Amino acid sequence: MQLVLVVVALALSGCWAGLRLAIRAKGEARTLRRLNATLEARAEQRARDLQTALTLAEGQAAQVEAAHRAKTEFLASMSHELRTPLNAVIGFADLMRLNEAQDPLSHRQHQALEQIRAAGARLLTLVDEVLNLADIEGGRLALSVERVDPLLVARQVCDALKPMAEAAGIDLREPPAVAGLAARADRERLRQVLTALIANAVKYNRPGGAVLIEARQSSDGVSLSVHDTGPGLPGARLDGLFQPFNRLGRETSEVPGAGLGLAVARRLIQAMDGRLEAESREGEGSVFTVHLPVAVETPRLVSASPVPAAALPDATLLYVEDNPSNIVLMRHVVAALGRIQLHVAETGPDGLTLARDLRPDVIILHINLPGMDGFAVKARLAEDALTRDVPVLALSARAAFADIRRGREAGFAEYLTKPLQIPALVEALSRALSPKAAPSAADADAA
Template structure:
């Protein structure tokens, strides 16, 4: 009997424990369901907040893109508007300098003309730097990366800056010859970068100082180093060296600038697949090193700009331009060159009609023309049997690389930019008036 009672007791105890476990399991299940519901609610809330944050971020990104696009368009417009008056400032000052033999200037007048020319050149440099920065930031930088001879480009840059170095009392030492040196780069952009680096090395040097350019083959390609004996920079300033509009405390110095040159130079070199590095110690000068990737293609020679000839063969020139100061400048330039009969049209339709009647030997077009822009006029001239073979030169304040590439693709013999560089105009006219020269077909330079 006692055994039965023990068994019954054990059974009841087990049942009670089972009931307790079942009750506990139900409570824990209820708790888990409640926690799960809370977590699901929180997850849904987090998802809604995340979606709202993403939508807000996308809206902000769109706003930033719109602001950036507006800034870029403003900078491009500003570049165009500044280049038009600069065309007269620099063009007429160049004419006064060219005509000194026939119309001598007094010493004070000569000094004034030089100051006007120098101020115009500084303003043009600033316009170009701002436009370059806008193109880089906007992802519109056009590059033609090919095999180049960096030594040749360095020598040409040194020749162009030698007068500046002599005026500053700074010795400019060109790089020593290095056999077989070649790199991959955009020829004109590399020239632009080296010009900025060497000009800075001269400007921020000391009287009696020196600038040394060194070229060497490296394991990764080609290095071009610009050494100067200037005051150098403190270590605390090195991190700010390539920031736009940062002149590193030299805002009050006599050296003009806006603090854009180095920032643009580094971004141009990086866009070509290279690096621009700097080393400096205060009181011991600085070294800027351009590191370029190695070349793989055959080199092409680059010729330096020739000294302009002041005479051209007799010819008829049609100039289509609606700005009176630009027309006046062209009249003075053509008069100085001699032998060319100049005719002017102020609108696209007027230029087309005059070209049919005159059948000129060469046509120069502005791009932003009333009635018909320069590209449309160029296309119409190419369609007309009477004007199809006439070489056409563009002369425009639209000076972005994308504008120049579009002009070459449209078949212009040359795409010149304002402010007018008289040697470039003379070279373009000489090429256009040389027998056998054919206008490039549209798209020939588009690649």
Template sequence: MVLVLVVVAFALSGCWAGLRLAMKARREVALLRRVNATLEARAEQRARDLETALAVAEGQAAQVEAAHRAKTEFLASMSHELRTPLNAVIGFSDLMRINEALEPLSHRQHQAVEQIRAAGARLLTLVDEVLNLADIEGGRLTLEVERVDPLLIARQVCETLRPTAQTAGVDLREPPPVAGLAALADRERLRQVLTALIGNAVKYNRPGGAVLIEAHQSSEGVSLSVHDTGPGLPAARMDDLFQPFNRLGREASDVAGAGLGLAVARRLIQAMGGRLEAESREGEGTVFTVHLPLAVAQPRLVAASPVPKMDLPEATLLYVEDNPSNIALMRHVITALGRIQLHVAETGPEGLALARDLRPDVVILDINLPGMDGFEVKARLAEDPLTRGLPVLALSARATPADMRRGREAGFAEYLTKPLHIPALVEALSRALTPDIATRTAGAGAA
């Protein structure tokens, strides 16, 4: 009997233990279910929060993109509006300088014309730098990277800046030519960068100082250094050197500038796959070094002959332009050139009618015309059998790379920009009025 009771007791205790374990398991399962439900609710809430954040981010990205587009449109519009009056300022001052032999100016008048021309050029540079910076930051910069000789470009820049250096009393030492120097870069953008660097080395130098340009080529690339003997910069200011609109304490100096040149230069070099570095010692001078990728491809031999300089032949010119000051400037320029008969139309439809009636030898066409813009006028001229063979030159204040590319695609023989550069206009007219010369030159270049 005792044994039976012991067995029953053990059985009852085992059942009780099993029952307790089962109840504990049920409690733990219920707890796990509650925890799981809580986690699922939190996950759903987190997913909703992420969806909301994503929608907000997409909306902000759209707003940023819209702001970039609005800034681009504003800058393009500002460029056009500034270039139009600058066309008259720079154009008429150039014309007065060109005609000075026939219409002499007094000494004070000559100085005034030079000041007007210089101020117009500074404003034009500022407009270009602002547009360049906006294009770079907005990812709209277009480059044509090719094999170039950076030292040759530097020598050409030195030749252009030599009168400025002589006026400032600075010895601008043109680098000697070096055979076989080749880098990958956009030719015109590199010219822009070197003009800024060498120009600054002259402007911020001292009377009796010097500017030296050196070039080196290695297996890693090509480097071009611009040394000056100016006042240099303290080490504490070097971090601010490439910041836009930062003139490093020289805002009150007599040297004109907006503090954009170096910022644009560094971004342009970076866009070409290179880098721009600077070293400076206060009281001794500064060295800017441009590093560019090495061009390893062998150049193709080209036999070319320069276009011979020649006088413009007698011709009939149709100018389609709505701005009175631009029309007045063109009348003065054509009068100075002589042997060209100028006709003016102020609207697109009037220009089309005159082109059909006159059959001019060349047409110069503004782009931003009222009602019918220059691209549409060009397309209409190309559609008409009577005018489709006319050489058409664009002359516009719309001067962004995209505008120029669109002009080339539209079939303009040349795309000139305002402010008007009279020598460039003469060369374009020469090519348009003497196509046999241009054809021979093109054929030689393709040989």
């Protein structure tokens, strides 16, 4: 009996233990289900939060992109609106310079002319700096890197800045020649950089000071230094020179500027795989040095002097332009050149008709024509057997990198930007009218 009771007790104990285990397991299962449900709810909430954040980020990114596009379009539009009147200001000033030998100016008139030209050049520099900074920050900087003689570019910049230096009483000395100098750079961007450096060396110099330019070439690269004899800066303040809009406390100075030139210059040089460095000592002046990669190939020879007007051949030029002041300016410029017959059309369709009737040697086509714009006119010219071989030069106040690239892709022989520089126009016409630029009329007839 006792044995039976023991067995029963053990059985009951086992059942109770099993029941306890079952109850515990069931409770733990409920706990796990609750935890799982909680985790799933948290995961779903996290997913919803992430989706909300992603949607918000996408919306903000779209807003930023829209704002960026609006800013870019605004800058391009403002550039166009500023360059169009500048074309007349700088163009007529250059024209008066060109005609000064035949129609001399008094000393006061000459001084006034140089002031007009210098002010126009300063405004153009500011427009270029703002556009360049916007393109750099927007990742749209397009470069045309080639073999360049930086001394040639420096001499051209010195020629352009001589009136400014003379007015300030600064001795701006052209750099001594260095044989075989060749760097890899974008010629136009290098010109902008050197213009900023040399103009600053003139502006921030002492009365009666000097600006010296020297170049060196080694196996490591090409360097070009601009020395001034100004008041200098302490070394601790040099980095601030390259920050946009930072004029180092000179905001109220009589020296004009927006604090953009050096910031843009450094970024342009860096984009060309180069460096822009500064050294300065208080009371001793400053030195800005551009370092560029060396060009391995022999640089092509380029004349340091602009093409003289007398070197242009007899030719017929068709100018398609709707702005009256620009037309008047072009008539005066062509009259000064002497050997070119000018015809003008004020709309795209009229330009196409005249191009077929005249079969000119070269066409200058304004891009922003009303109705049919310059790109549409160029496409129609290319489709016509009578006009497809005529070299066409684009002329536009839209000077952003994207605009210039679009002009090249459209097949224009040159893309000239306003304000139009008369030496640049003469050189572009010389290239377009060279025997290799376009076939003769006889060749076209034979075709």
